[in-house]
Amino acid sequence: MSFWYNVDTGQVETDDNRSRGEQVLGPYATEAEARAALDTAHKKTEQWDSQDRDWNERGAAGAGDDDA
Template sequence: MKYWYNVDTGEVQTDDTKSRGELMMGPYDTEAEARNALASARARTEQWDEQDREWNSRGTSAPEADD
C-alpha cells in the first residue's frame, strides 16, 4: 500500500482513500514518510538552494569562443 499527503487538508491518505484532483504529494512507502512530506520537501529545497549558492559563488564564466 502507498501513502499520500494531501496538501490542502493536511491528511495522510492511502491509495484507496486518495482524493482526486487535490494537490497530493507522494507516493510514500510509509504513513510516517507521508506525514513528514512537507518537512522533507523543505529540507530538499534548502539543500538545493545551498548547492545553487555554492555554484553561483564559484562563478560561471564561459570560455571565450574563437572566431
C-alpha cells in the first residue's frame, strides 16, 4: 500500500482514500514518510537550488573550458 500527503487538508491518505489531482504528494512507502512530505520537499528544493547556483557559477566561470 502507498501513502500520500494531502497539502490541502494536511492529512495522510492511502491508495484507498487518496484525493485526485495536484493537492497530493507521493507515493510514499510509509505513513511516516508521507507525514514528513512537506519537510522532505523543502529540503530537496533547497538542495536543488544550491546545485543550480553551483552549476550557474561554474558555467559562468568555466565558459570555454570544455576542452579539458
